Amino acid sequence: MAGQSDKVDWNVASDEIHSLKTLINRKDAKRITDFFLSEDSFDDRNFTKGELIQLKSLPNESLKDSGFQFLYIEDSENEIIGAISLRENEQKSGGYFIDYMAVHRQHRHRGIASQLIDEVIKHVRLSNGRYLQVNTCDTNFYESARDLYDKKGFLQAGHLPDYYFKGEGMIIYYKKM
Numbered sequence: 001m002a003g004q005s006d007k008v009d010w011n012v013a014s015d016e017i018h019s020l021k022t023l024i025n026r027k028d029a030k031r032i033t034d035f036f037l038s039e040d041s042f043d044d045r046n047f048t049k050g051e052l053i054q055l056k057s058l059p060n061e062s063l064k065d066s067g068f069q070f071l072y073i074e075d076s077e078n079e080i081i082g083a084i085s086l087r088e089n090e091q092k093s094g095g096y097f098i099d100y101m102a103v104h105r106q107h108r109h110r111g112i113a114s115q116l117i118d119e120v121i122k123h124v125r126l127s128n129g130r131y132l133q134v135n136t137c138d139t140n141f142y143e144s145a146r147d148l149y150d151k152k153g154f155l156q157a158g159h160l161p162d163y164y165f166k167g168e169g170m171i172i173y174y175k176k177m
Contacts, residue, residue: 019078020119023070029059032070035080041102044141048164058085058099067092071119073112081107084116086123094130096120101134101145113145117152121175129177133157138169149173 023029035041036055047055062068067088075081081104089095098120103112124132134149136142138159154173163170 019074020115021072021074023059023062023072026060026063028072029063029070031080032059032072032083035072035083035104036100036102040104040106042141043105044137044139046165046168051164054099062087069123071116073116075107080104082112082116084120086120088127088129089133094128096124096127096129096132098132098134108144113148114152117148121152121177125177131177132175134173135170136173137164138171146171146173 021028023032033056039045058068059070062070062085065087068085069087070083070085072080072083082102084101085099087097087099089097101113101116103116121132132154134154136145136149138161152175154175156171157174158172159169160172161169
């Protein structure tokens with residue numbers, strides 16, 4: 001696959017329960033897509049048309065672009081219990097963006113999201129990135145995600161009311177490296 005050799009190896013030793021991996025093949029891209037679309041990933045199931053298109057296509061797209069990667073965590077049964085995407089901005093100027101992150105509802109509050117965020121921060125720093133951006137929703141469904149971004153040193157850089165739907169806005173977070 002194009003650019004595959006340029007990808008950073010995120011396959012690191014982890015505890016015996018969870019395995020941290022980098023997406024490298026179509027089979028696992030489908031598994032990530034299935035996880036994102038499952039009832040166990042996002043609490044807010046009211047996806048926009050664009051979100052559904054992205055959730056179905058982005059894992060496969062990342063296989064063709066060395067500046068775009070997915071990191072995922074499996075449990076001891078090799079089931080995906082957390083996933084996050086990271087891509088360089090379209091300007092290729094050292095800015096990075098998290099498209100999606102989800103943790104299986106039965107595995108939350110165990111540090112999995114924190115581990116995923118830490119790994120992408122580490123990757124951005126190793127790549128001499130200038131910043132990391134993530135957008136999230138302003139509804140209560142995403143309160144714990146916003147708390148995590150705050151704890152990880154992200155700053156709120158903007159708010160777009162009614163972005164996703166009427167009454168459902170987007171909050172933009174930014175972390176300078």
